[in-house]
Amino acid sequence: MDNVITQANPHTSTAPKITLIPSNSLLTETPEAGRQLAVEMARLIIKLTQPDEEKRKQIRATYGNDAMMLIAAGQTVATEFATIAAANNYWHK
Amino acid sequence: MDNVITQANPHTSTAPKITLIPSNSLLTETPEAGRQLAVEMARLIIKLTQPDEEKRKQIRATYGNDAMMLIAAGQTVATEFATIAAANNYWHK
Amino acid sequence: MDNVITQANPHTSTAPKITLIPSNSLLTETPEAGRQLAVEMARLIIKLTQPDEEKRKQIRATYGNDAMMLIAAGQTVATEFATIAAANNYWHK
Amino acid sequence: MDNVITQANPHTSTAPKITLIPSNSLLTETPEAGRQLAVEMARLIIKLTQPDEEKRKQIRATYGNDAMMLIAAGQTVATEFATIAAANNYWHK
Amino acid sequence: MDNVITQANPHTSTAPKITLIPSNSLLTETPEAGRQLAVEMARLIIKLTQPDEEKRKQIRATYGNDAMMLIAAGQTVATEFATIAAANNYWHK
Amino acid sequence: MDNVITQANPHTSTAPKITLIPSNSLLTETPEAGRQLAVEMARLIIKLTQPDEEKRKQIRATYGNDAMMLIAAGQTVATEFATIAAANNYWHK
Numbered sequence: 001m002d003n004v005i006t007q008a009n010p011h012t013s014t015a016p017k018i019t020l021i022p023s024n025s026l027l028t029e030t031p032e033a034g035r036q037l038a039v040e041m042a043r044l045i046i047k048l049t050q051p052d053e054e055k056r057k058q059i060r061a062t063y064g065n066d067a068m069m070l071i072a073a074g075q076t077v078a079t080e081f082a083t084i085a086a087a088n089n090y091w092h093k
Numbered sequence: 094m095d096n097v098i099t100q101a102n103p104h105t106s107t108a109p110k111i112t113l114i115p116s117n118s119l120l121t122e123t124p125e126a127g128r129q130l131a132v133e134m135a136r137l138i139i140k141l142t143q144p145d146e147e148k149r150k151q152i153r154a155t156y157g158n159d160a161m162m163l164i165a166a167g168q169t170v171a172t173e174f175a176t177i178a179a180a181n182n183y184w185h186k
Numbered sequence: 187m188d189n190v191i192t193q194a195n196p197h198t199s200t201a202p203k204i205t206l207i208p209s210n211s212l213l214t215e216t217p218e219a220g221r222q223l224a225v226e227m228a229r230l231i232i233k234l235t236q237p238d239e240e241k242r243k244q245i246r247a248t249y250g251n252d253a254m255m256l257i258a259a260g261q262t263v264a265t266e267f268a269t270i271a272a273a274n275n276y277w278h279k
Numbered sequence: 280m281d282n283v284i285t286q287a288n289p290h291t292s293t294a295p296k297i298t299l300i301p302s303n304s305l306l307t308e309t310p311e312a313g314r315q316l317a318v319e320m321a322r323l324i325i326k327l328t329q330p331d332e333e334k335r336k337q338i339r340a341t342y343g344n345d346a347m348m349l350i351a352a353g354q355t356v357a358t359e360f361a362t363i364a365a366a367n368n369y370w371h372k
Numbered sequence: 373m374d375n376v377i378t379q380a381n382p383h384t385s386t387a388p389k390i391t392l393i394p395s396n397s398l399l400t401e402t403p404e405a406g407r408q409l410a411v412e413m414a415r416l417i418i419k420l421t422q423p424d425e426e427k428r429k430q431i432r433a434t435y436g437n438d439a440m441m442l443i444a445a446g447q448t449v450a451t452e453f454a455t456i457a458a459a460n461n462y463w464h465k
Numbered sequence: 466m467d468n469v470i471t472q473a474n475p476h477t478s479t480a481p482k483i484t485l486i487p488s489n490s491l492l493t494e495t496p497e498a499g500r501q502l503a504v505e506m507a508r509l510i511i512k513l514t515q516p517d518e519e520k521r522k523q524i525r526a527t528y529g530n531d532a533m534m535l536i537a538a539g540q541t542v543a544t545e546f547a548t549i550a551a552a553n554n555y556w557h558k
Contacts, residue, residue, distance in 0.1 A: 004414050004445040004539075005432040006425075006530070020407040026462055035113040035134070035172035039141065041407070042097050045446040048411065050436045054100075060098040063439035064143045067156035067191070071165045072443045073097040074138040074190075078172035079450035087462035090119055096437070097446075128227070132234065133262045135190050149243075150267040153191040160249035160284070162265040164258045165285075166190040167231040183273035185214055221290045221299040221320070225327065228283050231288040239285075246284040250329045253342035253470070258282040260324040260469075276305055276366035314485040314506070316514065328506040332471075336533045337525040343515045346377070346528035350537045352469040353376075353510040369491055369552035376507050376538040377525040378518075392500040397556055413500070420504065435532035443528045444536045451543040457556035460540040 001047045005037070020044050025076035026087035034088055042073070096142045111144070113137050124173035127181055131174035134168070188237045205239070206230050212273035218275055228259070252272035282328045297330070301321050305366035306349055317360035321352070390423070392416050398459035405459045406460055410453035414445070468514045483507050491552035498554055503546035507538070540546070 021041060028034040050056055063069035085091075114134060121127040143149055156162035178184075207227060214220040236242055249255035271277075300320060307313040329335055342348035364370075393413060400406040422428055433439035457463075486506060493499040500551035515521055550556075 002413060003432075003437065004449065004536070005418060006157065006415075006428055019404065021403045021413075022406045024402050026403055026457065028132075029115045030117050031119055032117045034113065035438075037180055039097060039113075039138070042446050042450070043099075044460050045411070046098060046442045049442055050446055053436060057158070057439045059439045059442070060096075061097065063443075065148060066439070067152045067159075067162050067459065068165065069439050069443060070139045070142055070152070071162060071169055071190070072447070073142055073439065074135050074169045075165070075172060075449055076168055076443055077097065077138050078176070079447060081453065082172065082176045083450070083457050083462075085119065085176050085180060085455045087457060090176075092180075097443070110238060114201065121227050123205045123210050124212055125210045127207065131191060132206075132231070136192075139191060142200060146244065151191055153189075158241060159246065160245045160252070160255050161258065163232045163235055163245065164249075164262055164283070165230050166235055168258070168262045170231050171189065171262055171269070173229070175265065175269045178273060183269075186274075215299045216303050217305055218298065218303045223297075223326070231286075231316070232284060238356060242285055246282075249284065251334060251338065253338045253345070253348050254351065256325045256328055257342075257348060257355055257469070258330055258356045260321050261351070261358060263283065263324050264321070264355055264362070268358065268362045271305065271362050271366060276362075278366075284535060310486045310491050311484065311487050311489045318469060318485075320511070322471075325470060335471055338469075342470065344520060344524065345539065346524045346531070346534050349514055349524065350376070350528075350541055351539045352514055353507050354537070354544060356469065356506070356510050357541055357548070361544065361548045362484045364491065364548050364552060370546075372551075376504060376542065377511060377526075377528065378508075378521055391497045391518070392504075394557065396495050396497045398496050398550065408552050414543070415543050417504070418535045421535055421538055427530060431530065431532045431535065435536075437508055438532070440534060441532050444533065444540070448536055448539045451540060451547065455547045455550050456554075459550060459557075 004045075005049070018044060018047065018048050026084050028084070028088060029076055031085070031091050034091070035077075038077050038084055040075045041080045041084075053075045095175075096117045096140070098172070103172045105182055109139060111141050113141065120175050121177070121181060124178070124184050127177045128170075128174055131170050133175075191229075193233070194218065204230060212270050214270070215276060217271070217274075217277050218278070220270045221263075221267055224263050224270055227266045227270075228262045241251050283324075284328070296328050297323060299327065307363070307367060310367075310370050312363070313329050313363045313370070314356075314360055317356050317363055320363075321355045322357045377418075377421070390416060390420050392420065399455050400456070400460060402459070403463050406456045406463070407449075407453060410449050410456055413452045413456075414448045468498045469512070470508075483509060483513050485513065491549050493549070493553060495557050496550070499549045499556070500542075500546055501543050502551055506549075507541045 028037055047056070050059070121130055140149070214223055233242070236245070305314055327336070400409055418427070422431070491503055512521070515524070
């Protein structure tokens, strides 16, 4: 599968296809579940870009102690959540 | 619970589940309460990513004196607030 | 009061509660007043995160000469203003 | 006038009040004029934060040669323009 | 073709024109396919700016290990996805 | 013409006025053409800020090899495209 910088080579790539949106829907029962989906969608893009789980763990050890990265990760979740909240019409009954 | 970089291991994780949206609703009585919810939602994503309270306090000591981080934190709150304000139809009567 | 990184301790915190939206409304008479509210709302989030006025003055002395910070502050005001402008239906009569 | 980091002191401030939105309206005749307004609104926030014209010229000399700052300035203009374009209903007749 | 910083010279440019939106449509069958389109659209802008495939591979080797770049790439995908999701009316039936 | 940091001096400026939106419209026939307009609009803001073509070429040589700048340029295009796509009602027939 392609990621943001490079295109997958269909002849040599053996990477399993990653599901980017669990359950293939933006709809959730509650705002809380929508927020968890936002975190998950942000995480899966990072997984697509860096599929090596060991490297992601090393990266996390660094960024968990860096305020700027914590804030930037929060910004991405906020943007994903804006889309999910609109898709659910803000969970109005 | 998963965070933005790594997935929780359901077999070994003992971290308590963090509530990401207090009272599980985007609706607030007033713009001021909506703004406080935006701050809280931004904070809870950071808590999810760095659950260690002691480390978060150390991080805060640094970033409270760094203009770029203060501005970036403000950007995240602004994005969360945009969603909350739309959910409340901008508190029009 | 909580800020973006750490939660206030209700037992020890003596910090006065900061009002985050003056007059508790997103509605303004004019676009100009809406723009001033955007600046004010961005400023109050920074004040919440760094309540010490002396430290904020030192921070400002630095960032007033740094192009990247000036631009980033402008980005935050732009995001706040987008919400205020929508709340006021762009001041259409 | 207040800026993003510090509040003006009404007793000592002698800075003239800066108009943040020329002609106090988001409406323009054409997309081109709307784009120019977006640039102007972004510029006036920077002027509010750094009112010293000589310092702004020095800052500009630096950032005009820095790709990241050029791109970041473009991001702010894009955000301001999104609001202006919506206010003008995208200049549909 | 022009990119974000420089304009193509129609007399000397021999670069093939890059398609920026595959199938020239924002509509997709499912949210998952919309998410993949968001990744693809983000990737094609980077390809337009740096058409040399070898250089893009080198760049990717660096940024796959850098938390800030992974997060920033996720932010761009989130913004592209917001547009695609709105275009598909959030895949409501 | 003014740019984001400094105001043009009408008495001494000899810079030709730059058109910021080609054909003075956000409407395009297709999503692909809308995407190209987004790239062009992002480019023209950078040209307004750094009108010297030689300097822009030098800047591009640097940033074409820098992942963070490639990603940031993509973010700006994504924001411009969101506005163009809304203006075209997402090219629905």
